[in-house]
Amino acid sequence: MNELTVVVPAHNEADVLAAFHQRLGSVLDALPLDSAVLYVDDGSTDGTWSAIEALLAADPRVRALKLSRNFGKEAALTAGLDHVVDGAAVVIDADLQDPPELIPELIAQWRAGSDVVYATRSARAGETRLKRLTAAGFYRAMERLSDTPLPRDTGDFRLLSRRALDALGRLRERQRFMKGLFAWIGYRQTAVYYQREPRHGGHTKWNYWRLTQLAIEGITSFSSAPLRLATWVGLGSSLLAFVYGLWVLTKALIWGDPVRGYPTLMLVILFLGGVQLLALGVIGEYLGRSYAESKQRPLYFVEEERLGR
Structure with a gap:
């Protein structure tokens, strides 16, 4: 039984997976609990699955899912969380903008009694002023429009307790906005603040068109x-x-x-x-x-x- 599973959705992240896993492995080596890493290949078209297979051969803690096609990050994230059968889970992207070194702090807050510990960005390095402005506007608009309060400047990087995972698993809606679902389940939620780093390698998959679609998804899913x-x-x-x-x-x-x-x-x-x-x-x-x-x-x-x- 693993007390903690790190879920990593990946789409065309072959350039960064080795560096990401090296940093993540160093963090997990120092943790006083049993842990595993679950990579979810969301229909990548580069060498992402080959890179994951190399990690599987080198590290016994690694688990992997390969989806039949690109279903989108929200579905890939759902697939990963669905396959965490015991213990808590940490959700983190592979691009190293969210530092794995923050995981012990998330665990400390979980041990203190929180069911959801989310990482809030106090700074967003490597992003244009326009992107920072539109992101801030989106979170503040959701704060006013939604009946479910969403934490500002917070992405998917967070820890979920077993109770939170079980509750989230009961929400099977097709139009998924995971940041809203994380908040909707309630329970005790706590923030941990950090400075977001630039991408370590590769290219972002979130252009302004996809970000606009995500914003529409969030508003229509959690507000009338x-x-x-x-x-x-x-x-x-x-x-x-x-x-x-x-x-x-x-x-x-x-x-x-x-x-x-x-x-x-x-x-x-x-x-x-x-x-x-x-x-x-x-x-x-x-x-x-x-x-x-x-x-x-x-x-x-x-x-x-x-x-x-």
């Missing part, structure tokens, strides 16, 4: 505020249109109505049409998520697994 906003915008637009209609009718009755006002007419039509399309788009986002949930497809498929010696 966009639907309420669409309702209020629709009511406000209807009220403005009604007032404007009364003004046009009054003007026609008192002063007559020569054939004028084409620009105003076009402005009103375009404004109301844009509002309607925006509202339909918001409704479509929620409807699409309901449709995906109704199909009840599995979250992932495992092509190959190496879970023990």
